Amino acid sequence: MKKLLTFTMFVGLVTFLTVGASGQIKKGKTRAITTKQLMVGLVKPQCGGLGESLKSAPTDDKMWGELAIKAALLNEISYNSTEYGRCPDKDWAVAVTGLRDGSEAVLAKIEAKDHSGAQEAFKAITASCAACHKVHKK
Numbered sequence: 001m002k003k004l005l006t007f008t009m010f011v012g013l014v015t016f017l018t019v020g021a022s023g024q025i026k027k028g029k030t031r032a033i034t035t036k037q038l039m040v041g042l043v044k045p046q047c048g049g050l051g052e053s054l055k056s057a058p059t060d061d062k063m064w065g066e067l068a069i070k071a072a073l074l075n076e077i078s079y080n081s082t083e084y085g086r087c088p089d090k091d092w093a094v095a096v097t098g099l100r101d102g103s104e105a106v107l108a109k110i111e112a113k114d115h116s117g118a119q120e121a122f123k124a125i126t127a128s129c130a131a132c133h134k135v136h137k138k
């Protein structure tokens with residue numbers, strides 16, 4: 001009887017841990033937006049737009065300003081990506097830090113109007129997407 005009780009508790013704990021963790025991956029604990037919506041609606045458009053725009057050198061301040069908005073939004077999203085109970089583990093945290101630091105570096109290059117520097121720094125952003133997806137995107 002005691003064994004059965006221990007076993008039941010064990011199964012309960014495993015279920016709690018796995019469901020709890022995947023819940024955090026798909027959605028934060030206290031916000032309505034799902035990770036998928038965050039990715040499709042916010043992350044992808046900014047990252048795709050930034051990568052596309054960086055293919056050629058901006059020719060005026062308006063273009064530099066548009067690049068800066070995309071990099072700044074990616075940076076802002078990095079904060080949302082760990083808040084509200086949306087950080088299941090260390091892999092997630094490390095990838096988000098990569099996104100945060102990478103977007104900050106791109107922003108600094110944009111502010112310096114350093115096109116090739118921004119292109120180079122952009123690689124850290126795409127590396128952070130890949131790092132998290134490798135572990136958490138099923």
Ligand code: HEC
Pocket residue numbers: 025026035036039040043044047048081092093095096099125126128129130132133136137138
């Ligand atoms: C900290 C983790 C993490 C980071 C960083 C991250 N993603 Fe994701 N991404 C996910 C997870 C988890 C999913 C799967 C969500 C689901 O299906 O519930 C996903 C899914 C996606 C999807 C697919 C949505 C669909 O239609 O299924 C796209 C597109 C995407 N991410 C783009 C990006 C881009 C671009 C970056 C980098 C700028 C990025 N992601 C960075 C975790 C991350």
